[in-house]
Every structure is written in C-alpha cells, then in structure tokens.
Amino acid sequence: MGLLLGGIVPWTPATVYAEVVKPQIPPARGEQCVEPVEIMRRDHFDFMKHDRDKMVHQGVRAIRHSLAGCIDCHASKDAQGQFIPINAEDQFCQSCHVYAAVTMDCFTCHAAVPAPALSQSP
Amino acid sequence: MPESEHSNGTPLRRSFFAKAGAGVALLALAPGVRLVELAMARLDDEPVSDEHRWGLWVDSSRCASGCDACVSACNEEHGLSGMDRPETDAQWIRKVDLRDDTTGRELSLPLMCQHCEEPPCVDVCPTGASFRREDGIVLVDKHICIGCRYCMMACPFHARSFIHEDLSDQKTHSPRGKGTVESCTLCVHRVDEGRMPACVEACNNAGHEALVFGDLNDKEGRLARTLAQKESDELRPDLKLNTAVRYSGV
Amino acid sequence: MSAGTFQTLRPSAPFWLIAGVAAVLALLGLAGAHHMESAGHWVTGMNNRVVWGLPHVFAVFLIVGASGALNVASVSSVFGQALYKPLSRLSGLLAMALLVGGLSVLVLDLGRPDRLIIAMTYYNFKSIFAWNIFLYTGFLAVVAVYLWMMFEPRMNRFIRSAGTVAFIWRLVLTTGTGSIFGFLVAREAFDSAVLAPMFIAMSLSFGTAFMLLTVMLIFGLSKVPVHDEILRRLRSLLAYFVIAVAFFVAIDHLTRLYAAGHTGVEKFLLVDGGTYPVLFWLGQFLLGTVIPVIILLTPRLSGIAHTVVAALLVLLGALAQLYVLIIGGQAFPMDIFPGYTETSSYFDGVVAGYTPSLPEIALGLGGIGLALLVALLATRVLPFLPQAQGDRPGA
Numbered sequence: 073m074g075l076l077l078g079g080i081v082p083w084t085p086a087t088v089y090a091e092v093v094k095p096q097i098p099p100a101r102g103e104q105c106v107e108p109v110e111i112m113r114r115d116h117f118d119f120m121k122h123d124r125d126k127m128v129h130q131g132v133r134a135i136r137h138s139l140a141g142c143i144d145c146h147a148s149k150d151a152q153g154q155f156i157p158i159n160a161e162d163q164f165c166q167s168c169h170v171y172a173a174v175t176m177d178c179f180t181c182h183a184a185v186p187a188p189a190l191s192q193s194p
Numbered sequence: 195m196p197e198s199e200h201s202n203g204t205p206l207r208r209s210f211f212a213k214a215g216a217g218v219a220l221l222a223l224a225p226g227v228r229l230v231e232l233a234m235a236r237l238d239d240e241p242v243s244d245e246h247r248w249g250l251w252v253d254s255s256r257c258a259s260g261c262d263a264c265v266s267a268c269n270e271e272h273g274l275s276g277m278d279r280p281e282t283d284a285q286w287i288r289k290v291d292l293r294d295d296t297t298g299r300e301l302s303l304p305l306m307c308q309h310c311e312e313p314p315c316v317d318v319c320p321t322g323a324s325f326r327r328e329d330g331i332v333l334v335d336k337h338i339c340i341g342c343r344y345c346m347m348a349c350p351f352h353a354r355s356f357i358h359e360d361l362s363d364q365k366t367h368s369p370r371g372k373g374t375v376e377s378c379t380l381c382v383h384r385v386d387e388g389r390m391p392a393c394v395e396a397c398n399n400a401g402h403e404a405l406v407f408g409d410l411n412d413k414e415g416r417l418a419r420t421l422a423q424k425e426s427d428e429l430r431p432d433l434k435l436n437t438a439v440r441y442s443g444v
Numbered sequence: 445m446s447a448g449t450f451q452t453l454r455p456s457a458p459f460w461l462i463a464g465v466a467a468v469l470a471l472l473g474l475a476g477a478h479h480m481e482s483a484g485h486w487v488t489g490m491n492n493r494v495v496w497g498l499p500h501v502f503a504v505f506l507i508v509g510a511s512g513a514l515n516v517a518s519v520s521s522v523f524g525q526a527l528y529k530p531l532s533r534l535s536g537l538l539a540m541a542l543l544v545g546g547l548s549v550l551v552l553d554l555g556r557p558d559r560l561i562i563a564m565t566y567y568n569f570k571s572i573f574a575w576n577i578f579l580y581t582g583f584l585a586v587v588a589v590y591l592w593m594m595f596e597p598r599m600n601r602f603i604r605s606a607g608t609v610a611f612i613w614r615l616v617l618t619t620g621t622g623s624i625f626g627f628l629v630a631r632e633a634f635d636s637a638v639l640a641p642m643f644i645a646m647s648l649s650f651g652t653a654f655m656l657l658t659v660m661l662i663f664g665l666s667k668v669p670v671h672d673e674i675l676r677r678l679r680s681l682l683a684y685f686v687i688a689v690a691f692f693v694a695i696d697h698l699t700r701l702y703a704a705g706h707t708g709v710e711k712f713l714l715v716d717g718g719t720y721p722v723l724f725w726l727g728q729f730l731l732g733t734v735i736p737v738i739i740l741l742t743p744r745l746s747g748i749a750h751t752v753v754a755a756l757l758v759l760l761g762a763l764a765q766l767y768v769l770i771i772g773g774q775a776f777p778m779d780i781f782p783g784y785t786e787t788s789s790y791f792d793g794v795v796a797g798y799t800p801s802l803p804e805i806a807l808g809l810g811g812i813g814l815a816l817l818v819a820l821l822a823t824r825v826l827p828f829l830p831q832a833q834g835d836r837p838g839a
Contacts, residue, residue: 126241128335131327131386134238140366177558181336181371183364265789281491281797285790292784305780305788314630320573321566340563341555343495344573350630351780352790355492356555359484372484373555429780433629444781 095167102145106136113168139178144186157184247330248380249410249438250394251420252303256404259302262289264405267396268306271381272368277359284355284370286378287393292444303441304393304405307332307353307378308429311436315345315354324375330410330438331380339374346375350430353377380438410438450533450827451666459665459820466816473810476803477552485555488804493796494774499553501766502808504621505650506546506815507580508643509762511618512651512685513658514539514587514610516678521590521607527674530830531659536591537819537828538658539651540584545815547580549807572623579617586613595826618647625769632709633773638699642692646762649685652678653758660752662823668832670748679751683740686758690733693765705782712776713768717795720772723764732761771798 105112107119119137126132146164147155159165159179169176268274268287276283287306293299309332315324316332323339326332334345334354346354354377361371367383370376381391389395394405408417426440453459480488490497517535520528528535551557567574590606593599622643625634656678663670697714700706713720739745739754775796780786786793823829 124337125335128333128337129325129327130241131329131382132239132241133386143366181361181364181369181374183366183369187366277486279486280789281493281791282486284492288788288790288792290781290786290788290792292781292786294784296783305790305792314628316568317570318573318627319568320571320577321562322568323566338559338562338566339556340559342573343555344571344624346492346495347774348628348630350778352493352778352792356485356495358486358491373481375555444784 092171095171096162097167098146098148098162098164100145100164101147105145106141139182140187143184147184147186155185159184242327242329242386244328244330245411247410247438248385249309249330249408249417249440250380250391251406251408251417251424251426252439252441253404253406253424254301254303254441254443256402257289257302257304258402258404259291259300261302261400261402263396263400263402264304264393265289267392268378271365271392272370272379273363273365275363279358282356282358284357284376286353286355286376301443303444305351305353305429306393306439307380308351308435308437308439309378309380310438313435314348314350314433318344318348320344327382331382331385332377333379333382334374334376336369336371336374336376341373341375343375349377350433350435449530449831451829451831452825452827453662453666453820453823453829455824456665462661462665463817463820466813466820469813470810470817471813472806473549473552473808473813476806476810477557480553480803480807481557487801489799489801490804491796491798493791494771494798496770496774497798498767498771498800498804499549499807501763501770502811503546503550503553504766504770505759505762506542506549506811507621508618508647509650509654509759510539510542510546511583511614511621512647512649513542513654514614515648515651516655517590518607518611518614521603522611527671527677530671531655531674533591533594533828534658534662534823535655536587536594537822538654540587540591541815541819541822542654543580543583544818545811545813548814549811552807572620572627576617576620576624579613579620583610583613583617586610614647615644618644625773630778631773632700632706632779633713633769633776636696636699638692638696642689642696645685645688645692646765649682649689649758650762652682652685653755653762656682656751656755657759658819660748662829666829668829675751676746679740679746679754682755682758683737686733686737686740686761689765690729693728705779708779709776712795713772717772717775720768720775723772724768727764728761728768731757732764736761774798 107115116137120139123135123137124139127135127138143158147158148163150156156163157179159176161170165176165178265285265287269276272286274284274286287304289302290305291300291302309326309330311326311330313324313326313332316326319325320342321338321340323335323337324332324345325335341356343356346352346356354375356375357370357372359372364370368379381389381393384391390407391405394407397403397405406417406420408415410418410421412418413422421440424442426442427444428435428437428440429444488497514535516528517532517539519525520532520535551560554560554563563577567577569575586606586609590603590610593602593606619640622640625631626636626639628634656675659670659674659678697710701710711717714724715721736754736757739750739757775798777791777793777795780792
C-alpha cells in the first residue's frame with residue numbers, strides 16, 4: 073500500500089504541472105495596451121465580439137478593441153524586417169492559445185499582419 | 195473621438211487621414227461628387243442611420259465593351275486573387291456583354307450586388323448573417339455565416355460568391371475566409387471614410403465615368419439629380435426589389 | 445399494445461453484415477465530409493452557380509422520406525387502422541433514423557459546420573431555413589415522445605394525441621422543406637406554390653417505399669413472417685402515392701409550359717438539357733413511376749422480390765426527381781436581362797456544369813448508411829419488432 077502511494081505521489085498535479093512551460097509572449101511594439109493585462113486575459117474575446125457586432129452591423133469604426141489595432145502593436149517582425157503572421161506558432165496569439173488549448177478562428181478570415189499604410193479601417 | 199491614451203495613435207491617424215482626405219477632396223473634387231458632405235456627415239463612433247441611402251448609377255452607354263477596369267480595381271481592393279478556377283473563384287463585380295435578341299444591339303455593363311431594399315438574400319438567411327445596414331448597404335456578417343449558400347440560391351442577380359478554399363494574405367479592410375459567402379460591399383470601408391467605391395474610382399480614372407456613386411436620399415446630390423433627369427431602371431423590375439443600383443440604356 | 449407482443453431483433457450473421465456495411469458507409473461519409481471541410485468546397489463538383497449538389501439531393505431525399513415513414517404509425521394511431529398497429533413502433537424508429545441521416549448530411553455539407561451552434565442560437569425568422577431547424581429537431585423530439593407513448597403501457601391512452609401532434613408536425617415540416625425551394629422567386633424552376641403539396645405527396649411516396657423495404661429487411665432478419673394483408677395494402681398505398689407525386693409533377697411542368705416566359709426552362713429540363721431530361725424521363729418517369737406502379741398494382745407480381753424491386757425503383761426515381769429539381773433548377777441560367785442574350789466571366793446566360801464528386805457521393809451514401817445503422821442498432825436495444833403475427837392484426 074505504501075509502495076502504491078509512493079508510486080502515485082510523483083504524478084500529483086504539482087509535479088506534473090511544473091513540467092509545463094508557461095507561454096512566452098513576444099513583446100509588443102507599442103507603449104501600453106488599451107486595457108490592463110488582467111482584464112485583457114479574461115475579457116479580450118468579449119470585447120472583440122461586442123465591438124465587431126457594433127462595427128459590422130452599425131458601422132461604428134472608432135472602437136477601442138479592434139482586431140487590427142491588436143495586430144498593429146502585437147505583431148513581431150522577423151530578421152528581415154517582415155511582419156510575421158500573428159497567428160503563427162510562438163507568436164502573440166498562439167503562445168497563450170496553445171497553452172490554454174483554445175482554438176481561435178479569427179485568422180481564417182482576418183489578415184494576420186498589420187495593414188501596409190494609410191487610412192485602413194478596422 | 196479616439197482615446198488619447200492609446201499608444202501608437204492608430205485612431206488618431208485614421209481620423210487624420212479622413213480629414214486630410216476630405217481636405218484633398220475639397221481641392222480636387224471628382225466631377226460633381228461632394229465628398230465634403232460625405233466625410234463630415236458622420237463621426238466614427240456614431241452608428242449609421244437611414245439618413246443616407248448609398249447607391250450607384252450605371253450608364254451603359256459609357257461602358258466600354260472590352261474594358262474591365264472596375265473588375266480589376268475591385269479584385270485589387272479586396273484581395274480577390276482567385277485560384278485560376280473560374281467556376282469557383284469569387285467575383286464581386288463582373289462585366290456582362292449583352293446582345294438584344296430582337297434588334298441585335300450590343301452593350302456592356304458591370305453587374306454587382308444590387309443592394310436591394312427588399313433583399314431576397316436577407317430574407318432567406320437562417321442566422322441573419324446576410325443583412326442590410328441602415329444606410330442601404332447589403333452585407334454578410336461573416337462571423338455568423340454558416341456557409342449554407344441559401345442566399346446564393348435566392349439572389350436574382352448571382353451577386354454572391356462562396357469561398358471554396360483556404361485563403362491567406364487577406365486585406366485588413368476586407369476579411370474573407372473559407373466556407374463563408376460574400377459579395378460586393380459597395381466598398382463600405384471606403385464609404386464610411388467618405389470615399390467612393392473602388393470600381394467607381396477606377397472607371398473615372400479610365401476616363402469612361404460610366405459609374406456614379408452617391409446618396410439616393412440627397413436630392414441635391416449628383417446621383418439623385420441624375421436619376422431624376424435620365425431614364426433609368428432597376429434590373430428585374432418585376433421582382434420589385436427597389437435596388438440601390440440603377441441602370442440606363444438597358 | 446402490451447410489451448409482450450413486441451421483441452428486440454436477435455443478432456445473426458446477416459444482421460452484422462448489413463450493420464457492418466452501413467457502418468462502413470457512414471464512416472466513408474464522415475471521411476468525405478472531413479475532406480470537403482478541410483480542403484474547402486473546391487474539391488467537390490459544386491461551384492458558384494450550382495451551390496447545392498449531391499449532398500443536398502440525398503439530404504432532402506432522407507428528410508422527406510423520414511416525414512413519410514411516420515405515415516404507417518399515423519394511419520394506425522390517428523386514423524384508427526388497427527391493421528398497421530404492429531408496425532407503428534418501427535415506423536416511428538424509421539422516421540427518426542432517416543431524419544438523423546438526412547440532417548447529418550445537410551450539416552456536414554455546410555461551409556462552416558463548426559458553426560452549428562451559431563445556427564442554433566442566431567435566428568432570422570423570416571427564413572424558412574430557420575423554421576426548419578426547429579421543425580427538424582422538434583420532429584425528433586415529437587416522435588420520441590410518440591414512441592414513448594407506444595412503449596409505456598401506462599401511456600398507451602395518449603397514443604392518439606401524440607400521434608396527432610406528430611402527424612400535423614410532419615405536414616408542417618414537409619411543407620417547410622418544399623417551401624425552401626418554393627419561396628425562391630429568382631429561380632424559374634422553383635418559384636411555385638405547388639412545391640409544398642408536391643413535397644407532401646413525395647414524402648408519402650418515399651416514406652412508404654422506405655417502410656416497405658425496412659419491414660421486409662427487418663422481418664427477414666428476425667424470421668417473423670410479414671402479414672400478407674399489410675404487404676398488400678402498403679403496396680397499393682405506395683402505388684397511389686407514386687401516382688399522386690406524378691400528378692403534382694405534371695401540374696408543375698404543365699403550368700410552366702403554358703406561360704410564355706417559362707418554356708425555356710421546361711425545354712431545358714425535359715428536352716435538351718442533357719443529363720436532366722434523361723434523369724427525368726428514364727429515371728423519374730419510367731423507372732420511378734410507370735414500372736413500380738405496374739408492379740405494385742398487378743396481383744400476379746406481388747411476391748417479396750417484386751415488391752422489393754418496386755420499392756427500390758421508387759427510391760431511385762426519387763433521387764432522380766430531386767436531382768433534376770435541385771441541380772437542374774440551378775444549372776439553368778437565370779434570366780437577369782429579359783430579351784437579351786448575355787455572356788460574362790461569371791457564366792451568365794450559359795448552362796452551369798456540375799459533376800458529382802467522390803466526397804459528395806460518399807457523404808450522401810454516408811447519410812443512408814447512418815440511417816440504416818441507427819435503425820438496426822435500435823431494434824437490438826428496444827422492442828420495436830412485432831412478434832409473429834396471426835391472421836388478426838395485433839392484440
């Protein structure tokens with residue numbers, strides 16, 4: 073019995089989870105995010121969903137939480153100075169999403185790099 | 195107005211260009227189109243209303259048969275690159291060549307979403323993804339489109355396209371992806387900034403000026419004045435859709 | 445009807461063989477759907493002109509058949525024909541199994557099947573599709589309750605009420621399915637009020653054919669002899685339903701032929717459209733109507749084999765009919781500019797091409813496989829089958 077318990081202890085969550093690597097999030101290029109980190113972690117999808125409905129159905133384009141806004145700051149560049157798609161492995165979005173095992177659908181449709189220049193709408 | 199604490203000032207930059215664009219328009223107006231009114235009409239954070247109803251006039255007598263400037267401009271604007279598979283590639287606007295069965299007269303005109311007032315596509319969409327904005331532009335909310343293609347069955351003008359494959363390198367202002375349906379947006383992203391649709395701009399640049407864009411509700415505006423003077427009609431008038439696109443010479 | 449007169453199906457080698465084939469078909473269907481979803485619809489024969497292809501033909505086939513398969517139970521519970529009572533449970537099961545098969549094909553063909561939850565939470569009630577989501581899932585619930593009334597002796601007194609609800613629900617559901625096409629003003633082949641009653645007649649025809657085949661299959665597997673009188677009556681019913689469908693089809697085409705503007709689409713579907721006239725005259729008319737009616741109404745041709753052939757031909761004719769309706773109706777160009785001949789890069793003015801692809805065929809057959817599998821497995825678990833019958837119908 074003791075041997076059995078002794079065999080189980082190494083498998084308790086504390087030991088197992090110590091092996092998992094926390095997400096390494098690439099630094100953003102701007103000064104600060106539109107919302108504090110704690111709020112963004114919990115609510116970013118709600119913000120985006122609410123604002124996208126306002127934008128698509130009512131044409132309200134001055135929104136705080138635009139996806140393009142996120143990409144503008146959080147997309148990283150590679151060694152050649154080209155933007156890396158933000159949904160690529162180890163980039164901003166996937167580093168947390170893979171950790172949390174949550175699929176995201178955004179970039180099936182949305183551009184994954186910042187827009188080239190000039191008056192681009194959200 | 196945009197939040198001042200936003201770090202890299204994207205909204206500030208956006209509204210700056212909107213105003214700058216309006217300023218440029220003041221200096222070099224496209225013939226008769228009053229961009230000033232369009233740009234100043236609505237602030238970025240107000241919802242659209244039915245104060246405006248955006249529309250198009252197509253003068254088929256000025257549409258040149260071999261020209262497809264409008265099509266190329268639309269493809270470029272929205273990133274409709276195509277996969278060399280004409281049967282499944284998206285086409286938001288196309289040139290149609292017509293020949294009168296009785297008289298043999300030939301003409302050419304562009305055909306795109308007609309932005310009907312009573313759109314059959316909106317009626318049949320099960321989730322409400324196909325919808326008509328208050329200012330008359332008929333759009334697909336691709337977040338809730340399930341790709342059932344019922345709207346494509348219902349559209350009398352074959353205006354809609356289904357995306358048959360994975361896409362990449364989308365334009366930021368024109369998100370589009372596999373498994374959803376789409377059609378001409380009347381360049382809503384441009385209209386909301388007070389600019390005109392890409393096809394209209396291209397047609398003007400090509401020197402034909404067969405397309406006129408404007409506000410159907412603005413009785414003093416060029417579009418409404420043109421339609422009040424010139425004979426025009428909607429396509430398939432028997433269906434009584436009250437389209438926002440009107441054609442002359444058909 | 446007490447539980448004592450019903451039994452579960454005892455397994456046998458033929459049972460497992462058929463269930464195995466059904467399972468393989470269902471798995472192949474899943475594989476086809478997965479390929480379509482991951483690669484995108486360009487791997488199918490569907491395109492921007494023919495947006496609904498073979499999967500929809502099969503889906504409508506199964507859904508319309510599901511509604512009609514319940515008819516035997518309705519006739520027993522609602523219209524008091526006690527002869528069919530032993531078959532009521534099987535009828536309810538078949539209705540649910542066929543609907544499940546048809547719905548799975550429909551959902552798996554969506555451009556975004558992962559958004560099914562959106563389809564179930566966002567509704568535009570002007571759309572007949574939105575109503576159909578409720579009608580189809582509600583049908584499953586209503587028939588489940590109806591079956592419960594039949595199974596549970598203490599609830600038997602509610603069989604009539606449950607059966608009436610199910611009967612009315614069926615009619616509304618089938619009208620809704622026909623209206624998917626009937627409400628489309630833009631398409632010359634569809635825009636017609638007669639499609640709703642036509643679909644009701646089709647449901648009776650397809651459903652009775654499915655029921656006949658299922659009864660003979662299941663009774664053959666369980667070695668329970670089929671009551672001659674039931675077979676005789678179902679055969680006649682099927683013949684009359686097939687004739688009713690032919691009547692509505694004739695009316696639909698004759699009305700369109702009469703109107704000056706619509707002869708073009710009729711000429712296409714009935715004369716020079718290539719695949720479509722062949723499917724219409726050979727498939728729908730000859731194989732699907734004339735020959736089965738002759739077999740079913742000729743007393744000399746009333747053996748089991750004859751009946752199986754007749755029912756199978758009716759179902760083949762049904763597929764041909766739906767192919768001509770759904771795909772032919774899309775292939776014919778819309779008349780956007782009446783009085784003009786039009787050409788464009790988007791195939792205006794020309795007949796659209798469509799060839800069914802392998803993933804679509806797999807998905808369609810997968811729906812049939814799933815329906816068959818569900819029905820077979822259910823008969824193993826619950827007592828759907830009547831026990832050996834005497835000369836009198838049920839006790």
